Amino acid sequence: xxxxxxxxxxxxxxxxxxxxxxxxxxxxxxxxxxxxxxxxxxxxxxxxxxxxxxxxxxxxxxxxxxxxxxxxxxxxxxxxxxxxxxxxxxxxxxxxxxxxxxxxxxxxxxxxxxxxxxxxxxxxxxxxxxxxxxxxxxxxxxxxxxxxxxxxxxxxxxxxxxxxxxxxxxxxxxxxxxxxxxxxxxxxxxxxxxxxxxxxxxxxxxxxxxxxxxxxxxxxxxxxxxxxxxxxxxxxxxxxxxxxxxxxxxxxxxxxxxxxxxxxxxxxxxxxxxxxxxxxxxxxxxxxxxxxxxxxx
Amino acid sequence: xxxxxxxxxxxxxxxxxxxxxxxxxxxxxxxxxxxxxxxxxxxxxxxxxxxxxxxxxxxxxxxxxxxxxxxxxxxxxxxxxxxxxxxxxxxxxxxxxxxxxxxxxxxxxxxxxxxxxxxxxxxxxxxxxxxxxxxxxxxxxxxxxxxxxxxxxxxxxxxxxxxxxxxxxxxxxxxxxxxxxxxxxxxxxxxxxxxxxxx
Numbered sequence: 001x002x003x004x005x006x007x008x009x010x011x012x013x014x015x016x017x018x019x020x021x022x023x024x025x026x027x028x029x030x031x032x033x034x035x036x037x038x039x040x041x042x043x044x045x046x047x048x049x050x051x052x053x054x055x056x057x058x059x060x061x062x063x064x065x066x067x068x069x070x071x072x073x074x075x076x077x078x079x080x081x082x083x084x085x086x087x088x089x090x091x092x093x094x095x096x097x098x099x100x101x102x103x104x105x106x107x108x109x110x111x112x113x114x115x116x117x118x119x120x121x122x123x124x125x126x127x128x129x130x131x132x133x134x135x136x137x138x139x140x141x142x143x144x145x146x147x148x149x150x151x152x153x154x155x156x157x158x159x160x161x162x163x164x165x166x167x168x169x170x171x172x173x174x175x176x177x178x179x180x181x182x183x184x185x186x187x188x189x190x191x192x193x194x195x196x197x198x199x200x201x202x203x204x205x206x207x208x209x210x211x212x213x214x215x216x217x218x219x220x221x222x223x224x225x226x227x228x229x230x231x232x233x234x235x236x237x238x239x240x241x242x243x244x245x246x247x248x249x250x251x252x253x254x255x256x257x258x259x260x261x262x263x264x265x266x267x268x269x270x271x272x273x274x275x276x277x278x279x280x281x282x283x284x285x286x287x288x289x290x291x292x293x294x295x296x297x
Numbered sequence: 298x299x300x301x302x303x304x305x306x307x308x309x310x311x312x313x314x315x316x317x318x319x320x321x322x323x324x325x326x327x328x329x330x331x332x333x334x335x336x337x338x339x340x341x342x343x344x345x346x347x348x349x350x351x352x353x354x355x356x357x358x359x360x361x362x363x364x365x366x367x368x369x370x371x372x373x374x375x376x377x378x379x380x381x382x383x384x385x386x387x388x389x390x391x392x393x394x395x396x397x398x399x400x401x402x403x404x405x406x407x408x409x410x411x412x413x414x415x416x417x418x419x420x421x422x423x424x425x426x427x428x429x430x431x432x433x434x435x436x437x438x439x440x441x442x443x444x445x446x447x448x449x450x451x452x453x454x455x456x457x458x459x460x461x462x463x464x465x466x467x468x469x470x471x472x473x474x475x476x477x478x479x480x481x482x483x484x485x486x487x488x489x490x491x492x493x494x495x496x
Contacts, residue, residue, distance in 0.1 A: 003414040010413045013310075013433045013472055017344045017378070020308040039353060041308060041346040076390065076404060077346055078434065100410035100434070123411045257307050257353055258329065 006123030008145065014078065014100065014125055015146035015209035018042055018232055022222070022253050023211070025049045025236040027067075029074035035239070038249030042078040042100070044234070045071040050107045050154030051237035051278065054290065060108045062090040065097055072099070080127070085296050086112025088121075095124040101146070102126045104139075106295035107153045107236075116296065119143030129213065131164045131293060133171035134190030137200070138297075140208055141193045147206060149230070150293040151214015154237050156280035158215040160293055161225060165212055169229040175201040214293070217242070217277045219255030219268035226259035241278035247271060300486045303328035303337030305363075307353040309345020309378060313471040321479035323486075331362050339372040339486045342379030344433065344469050347404070350382060351393055360395060367397050372462045372485045380465035381436050388439050398463040399442025406437040406454070418468070420449040420457060423477045430456070430468035437467055459485075 004010075021041030026032040032043045047063040048056065062083050072079045078100035083090035085104055090111075094102050104117055106129050119126040120143035129150035130136035136147045149168070151161030171190065178186060178201060187197040199207055212230035216222055217238035225233060233256050235249075242248040251268040258264035283291070299322060304314045306327035315325040318341070328334050340363065342350075354360040367373045375383040381404060385396045388403040407414070413434055417427035430451070438455035441447060449457035449466075456467035457478075464485060470478035 003416045005412060005414045007415055009431060009472060010415060010433060013344075013431060013469065014410055014413065016310040016313060016472065017346070017433060019310060019312075019345075020306070021346060021349055036348055037352075039349045041349050076392075077348060078410065095411065098409045098411055125410065253349070253353075254356065258357075261329075 011125035011145035012208050015127070018078070018211075019209055020257060021232050022249075022256050023080065023232065023234045024239055024249060025234075026071060027240070029070045031240055031245070032071045032075045032079075034246055035249055036075045036077050038246060039253035040077060040249065041232070042080055043071060043075060044080045044082065044103065044236075045099075046082055049237045049240060050292070051156070051241055052154075053107060054154045062087070062094070062108070065093070068094075068099065069097060082108055083117070084108040085110040086115050086117060088117045091117050091122065091124075091126075095122050099124065104128050104144075106150055106292045110295050114297070116142050119145075127211075129293075129296065130168065132167040132190070133175075133200070134192045135296070136168055136206060136210075137190070137192035137196045140196060140206070144208065146209050146211065148211040148213040148234055151212070151216075152283050153214045153292050155215050155283055155286075156217045156237065156241070156278045157283050158217070158221045158224065160283060161212050161214045161216065162228065164214075164293075165210075165225060165228045165230055168206075168210065172200055172204060172206070176204045216252070217280065219251045219265055219272075222252050222256045223259040223265045226256060232256070237278050242275060244272070244275040247273075247275055248277070299323055300338045300483065301326055301336060302483070302486070303334060303340045305340060305342045305350070305359075305379075307345075307357070307359075308349050309343040310469070310471060311343050314341050314343045314376075317471045317476065317479050321476040321483055323479075323483055330357075331359060334359065334362055334366065337371075339374070339482070340366070341482070342373070342375040342382050343471065344377040344379070347378045347381040348392065350378060354382075354395075355393075364395055364397065367463065370462055372464070372482065373397060374464040374466070374482045374485075376466050376469055376471065377433065377435055380467060383463060383465055385442070398458065398460050398465055399445055400438050400455070400458060400465070401440035402436040403439050404436050405434050407432055407435055407452070410434055416451060416468075418449055418451060418456070422448050423481065428470070428477060429473045429475055431472045432456075432468050435467045
């Protein structure tokens, strides 16, 4: 019997299995175990969480393989890791060590200011950030098997993630009521391939799973994003920059599962007691050069 | 009225199963609470992460309720994560499960995501045509207890088993357009006396 690995179905399929779940940034094997114990569906292995990347400045690159391998060995849930936008050699390396998902991420310093990786060339699936439908469909055309909002990573501020998820879901809704003769112009306007635009117009959803990322720091943030149409949640700095990571991790998982039941979300909020969420930033006061969401195209 | 089949909706590919059940002729209900569980004639535990879902089942008090319903005869089908959750134990890991079918499973048995694959699988009970089986970080079955029938094997290990009212598959029929496994499960609902014909 003939078996086929690395098909679009298998790559998109893993993201489908993660739906309704929380993916947590971790920087050590110990944090990965805490995340798994709290109920994370996957972890993102990286050297520094986004708020620390923001604080340190300089060039942020793919994490050390020793660190990623240590995290892969510590947990049974899928492990993701980040490469710089367009850095296909970093992606080749991550595929060769067997990570389960590659995040071509604006949180790291872009390696190519014009082009993203050709993600169809890999057996390992990719997730990419997007601010709007056109960006999401360009990434899918390149082979992304999962999309997440960009938000503004490491800010502790949900406003950009809300903007991006609303932009994507509003544009999808508009396409579903657009007559066929408008689709070519819509594809041109948003800079996306016509076939994908036509598919979204027909199905009313992205052809891959859509998660929220960038700024989630409380259980209520997670419930908000799920109600706005995200199919799951990435939490970066929000857990291990809070002052009680175990409690925050579990509370965000519970709120993501029962996002339409305010009494469960309230219980998740109450479980935090007086613990503080991570400190937040006013994105309007950040200089343009420090914004991550604008990276990529 | 057709049978009402629940899909455990704590996490995983819930909508894919609901759509596939509808295509196979059943009504489907997402199950997150005990009240919803009480209403269904059968339950599907979908694909997802088994460590996550076991924790959520216990936090929200659904584990005992599901075990009681299945022991009382309610048909259950677990796909991938659902197979792990239903199994008696997990090889090499101290992972709690619902212990509803006497099998030992090995998680991520074929490897990590790079080894996930689409396979034309021979399943004699579904007819001659191979089934388009999709394995994603899939488990296989290492030990089968008495009374458990192996319905399909791949690479020398069981990947589809049934014991009385419990069905388990390592792969994901809900990701294909092929309804045969969903219809097989719906026939199990009929076989245990569920009323699938009355108005």
